[in-house]
Amino acid sequence: MNLFHHYILWQEELNDHHYILWQEELIDHPFLFILLATVFSLDSIACGESLHRVGKGVSYRIYTAPLPGNVLVYGQSEGTKQLAEALAKAGHGVRLVGSEEELELELEKGGYDVVIAAYSEREAVESNTTGAAVSKTTFLPVALNSEEEKLAKQSYNRVMMAEKDGIKHYLKAIHKTLKSKA
DSSP, rough: OOOHHHHHHHHHHHHHHHHHHHHHHHHHHHHHHHHHHHHHHHHHHHHHHHTTTTTOOOOOOOOOSSOOEEEEEOOOSSSHHHHEEEEEHTTTTTEESSSSHHHHHHHHHHOOOOEEEGGGGHHHHHHTSSSSSGGGOEEEEEEEHHHHHHHHHOSSSOEETTOOOHHHHHHHHHHHHHHHHO
């Protein structure tokens, strides 16, 4: 063996000896061992804790339509405009019309899955959805009060309440309607 090999063996023995001494010191000083264990475990808890809390208490106000459809919204109020904008942001193809003539023209074109309008406008919607091109269009009435809601539920599967239902309820009703057609 040459000098270089002796030097390497001596370094290995020295490293082993220091490692053993370090372990013995940890055993002899349990406080040091507990302190190190605590510091390292707190770091891991803190990391996991911060990841665990992601999203808690945060209200996500962006909804997405899992099954986008073509929706015709009929009305002139500010709430109707806001509904149309929210449905469009969620991913639906939305067209907002404000007059009965526009409603008639859009329904004649066809291609709408759902028509959303006030229950009081049902005659205007139904008179324009009797043709073959629009027979697959579903009317989703919006009741303005509980009396209208009761009347609408006698004729329609899904009825929305103007003051009670938020965008997620509209999205859910549209989604169920589209799933039933598929």
